[in-house]
Amino acid sequence: MIEMIMLLVLWVLVGYSVSRLFLDRLGLSLGYDIGISLALGMGVNTIFFLLFSLGEIRVTAALIWSGTLVVLALLQIARMYFKVGLEKEKESLRKLIAMRYSLTDFALLTAIGVFLFQLYYKALRMGFQRPDEWSFWGVATKRIFQTGSVFLKDIVYIGFDRYPLHLPINAASLNIVAGSFVENYSRLIGPTTMVFLTVMVGVFLQETKLKRTEILLFLILLLTAGHELTIISALLYADTPYAYFYTAAIILFSTVILRPNMERKRIYLAAGLLLALSSWTKMEGAIIGFASACTLYIFDYIYSRKTRKFELAEPAILIGVTVSLPVMWSIIGTFQNYAKAGWTAKMFSNMDNLFENTWVVARQMYVKTVRRDNYSLFWGWVVLAAGALVVWFRENKLGLLLFTLIVLNVGYLFASYLFVFGPAEGLTAASFERYIIHVLPCGVMLVAVIYANLKGRFIRKDLYEK
Amino acid sequence: MKESRQISEKLFIFILFLAVLVQGFVYFKYPSRYEFEEIKDSIIQLVATNGKYYRTPRSAVGGKMYEFSKMVDRDIPLDARVQFINDSNDGTDMDRYFRISMWFSRVRKVDYNFERNPNLQDVEKIMKRSGSRYLVTYSENMPFYNFGVGDRQVPGGKLYRMDKEGLALERQYD
Numbered sequence: 001m002i003e004m005i006m007l008l009v010l011w012v013l014v015g016y017s018v019s020r021l022f023l024d025r026l027g028l029s030l031g032y033d034i035g036i037s038l039a040l041g042m043g044v045n046t047i048f049f050l051l052f053s054l055g056e057i058r059v060t061a062a063l064i065w066s067g068t069l070v071v072l073a074l075l076q077i078a079r080m081y082f083k084v085g086l087e088k089e090k091e092s093l094r095k096l097i098a099m100r101y102s103l104t105d106f107a108l109l110t111a112i113g114v115f116l117f118q119l120y121y122k123a124l125r126m127g128f129q130r131p132d133e134w135s136f137w138g139v140a141t142k143r144i145f146q147t148g149s150v151f152l153k154d155i156v157y158i159g160f161d162r163y164p165l166h167l168p169i170n171a172a173s174l175n176i177v178a179g180s181f182v183e184n185y186s187r188l189i190g191p192t193t194m195v196f197l198t199v200m201v202g203v204f205l206q207e208t209k210l211k212r213t214e215i216l217l218f219l220i221l222l223l224t225a226g227h228e229l230t231i232i233s234a235l236l237y238a239d240t241p242y243a244y245f246y247t248a249a250i251i252l253f254s255t256v257i258l259r260p261n262m263e264r265k266r267i268y269l270a271a272g273l274l275l276a277l278s279s280w281t282k283m284e285g286a287i288i289g290f291a292s293a294c295t296l297y298i299f300d301y302i303y304s305r306k307t308r309k310f311e312l313a314e315p316a317i318l319i320g321v322t323v324s325l326p327v328m329w330s331i332i333g334t335f336q337n338y339a340k341a342g343w344t345a346k347m348f349s350n351m352d353n354l355f356e357n358t359w360v361v362a363r364q365m366y367v368k369t370v371r372r373d374n375y376s377l378f379w380g381w382v383v384l385a386a387g388a389l390v391v392w393f394r395e396n397k398l399g400l401l402l403f404t405l406i407v408l409n410v411g412y413l414f415a416s417y418l419f420v421f422g423p424a425e426g427l428t429a430a431s432f433e434r435y436i437i438h439v440l441p442c443g444v445m446l447v448a449v450i451y452a453n454l455k456g457r458f459i460r461k462d463l464y465e466k
Numbered sequence: 467m468k469e470s471r472q473i474s475e476k477l478f479i480f481i482l483f484l485a486v487l488v489q490g491f492v493y494f495k496y497p498s499r500y501e502f503e504e505i506k507d508s509i510i511q512l513v514a515t516n517g518k519y520y521r522t523p524r525s526a527v528g529g530k531m532y533e534f535s536k537m538v539d540r541d542i543p544l545d546a547r548v549q550f551i552n553d554s555n556d557g558t559d560m561d562r563y564f565r566i567s568m569w570f571s572r573v574r575k576v577d578y579n580f581e582r583n584p585n586l587q588d589v590e591k592i593m594k595r596s597g598s599r600y601l602v603t604y605s606e607n608m609p610f611y612n613f614g615v616g617d618r619q620v621p622g623g624k625l626y627r628m629d630k631e632g633l634a635l636e637r638q639y640d
Contacts, residue, residue, distance in 0.1 A: 131561055131564070134561075134564050134568045135560070135561065135564040138568055139564065139567065142568060146573045147573055211479070214479055217479075217482050217483060217486045218482075220486050220490070221485070221486050221489060224486075224489055224490050224493045225489075226493075227493070376489055376492035376493050376496070377485075377492055378489060381485065451478075454478075455475070455478050458474060
């Protein structure tokens with residue numbers, strides 16, 4: 001267990017160093033570096049694992065420790081070489097120490113801490129429980145742990161051979177350094193990504209210039225969004241890590257909307273990298289990642305076309321990096337003769353009664369979203385915010401971007417149920433309550449942006465007008 | 467003017483606070499049907515079987531399906547490919563076999579066939595296609611398609627081996 005925590009800390013340090021090196025010139029707050037650190041650290045570990053597997057070298061605990069430490073050491077040397085000092089850290093620490101919390105803020109912060117802590121408690125007290133844990137994520141993790149390689153040909157059953165392995169690779173790495181495979185401990189990644197997702201959303205909320213109390217209230221709104229979010233975050237499921245990578249990419253990208261004069265290429269590359277990680281976390285991530293990258297670029301292009309010249313390199317970087325990991329895995333899968341994904345056999349099986357099915361699927365999606373024992377009121381706030389955006393705040397660029405991404409994701413799921421899933425899953429909108437977690441943070445961000453806008457309209461004009 | 471703005475801002479925060487309070491109230495008032503303790507009664511019941519067979523026992527002894535998995539893992543040669551078939555009449559699909567293979571201690575080549583309740587000829591065809599030499603079936607007290615005999619409840623697990631004459635029972639675990 002202690003080895004696992006140490007490795008998680010090392011990943012955070014590696015990711016943080018990468019972020020500091022790469023984003024230093026952009027003048028972003030330290031919160032961004034901390035927020036994306038785990039994602040980048042996990043990404044470095046995944047690439048590391050993949051390269052050794054390609055070289056047919058079995059990944060062992062010694063290799064993970066030494067590799068991670070060497071990468072960390074090299075990053076520190078690079079920081080010295082590129083003169084990325086500790087001034088930003090010292091300044092942030094000074095501000096943190098000087099910060100005064102009111103009793104309300106302290107209570108809200110404690111509530112957030114307790115909520116996140118109980119995710120760890122839930123995760124660690126039981127072995128695999130849900131079918132997807134033992135049918136794919138758990139099996140893949142265990143096989144990577146046993147073989148020390150990402151190539152699971154002939155080991156994982158037909159139908160899942162081409163599934164993305166970002167989560168199992170990292171969960172297996174934790175087990176490898178611990179020296180034994182423990183189902184409960186494999187779940188450490190879920191709550192940890194939830195912690196960093198909360199940090200990332202908090203960083204975004206700071207950009208909306210809301211007060212600290214309001215930011216903390218919105219974070220509680222996120223954490224108590226629904227039981228499905230709480231439960232899935234405590235399991236070895238890919239949805240929370242996916243939501244974290246995806247949201248981190250959106251938040252990082254949103255800086256170019258908030259600061260039109262910012263240097264684009266670095267942000268595009270970093271956001272593309274985060275989208276690539278999300279694309280290789282879930283099967284549907286590849287298409288969503290590509291569509292989201294296109295959406296992000298189109299928004300930036302439309303809003304900045306009068307002040308900036310078109311550069312082909314920008315969309316090429318963003319979209320190219322985003323699709324890199326899924327394309328690479330697809331090529332590897334072809335060379336390894338991996339079987340086609342199981343769902344491909346069921347495609348277009350819902351085409352009979354398409355009109356009637358459209359209504360059935362829409363109703364099932366609605367029912368799963370509004371059930372009070374799941375999402376309670378959360379999506380109600382998002383619908384209200386979306387209504388206010390369309391009616392009153394159509395000029396809000398960030399609101400429109402978030403709204404478009406939510407519609408894109410929900411629309412993709414809707415189309416999947418109709419055309420990709422078989423009747424048993426499609427017509428019941430199977431797991432919709434889980435899939436919608438992917439854009440849940442975007443929902444909170446949309447509500448916060450509209451809240452700030454409403455506040456700006458009624459009391460302070462300077463609050464949020466971009 | 468400044469004072470009225472202050473009041474309105476406090477009003478905004480109060481409304482946000484109320485929204486969070488109401489959402490939090492609903493969250494705690496209506497616990498999820500899918501809470502951990504209820505998983506065995508809801509999710510597992512959803513696949514119409516008993517949850518205790520799916521859990522990894524805390525100790526090595528206990529949990530018949532777990533013990534069966536370990537025994538069958540020992541009895542099958544390491545280089546042999548294992549076939550699992552969808553022999554459930556109860557909607558459990560392949561869950562039982564996902565779990566059994568998850569508990570195997572050794573890395574194995576496994577094949578899952580999702581076609582529901584194949585007969586003997588189908589199974590032999592499936593195994594020839596996948597190149598599997600062993601077939602593992604398991605039932606506890608669930609309605610079970612007794613492979614090769616027909617539809618009746620037979621507890622325990624079985625290990626079949628494919629040879630030149632066809633599929634033969636290698637070992638019965640009761």
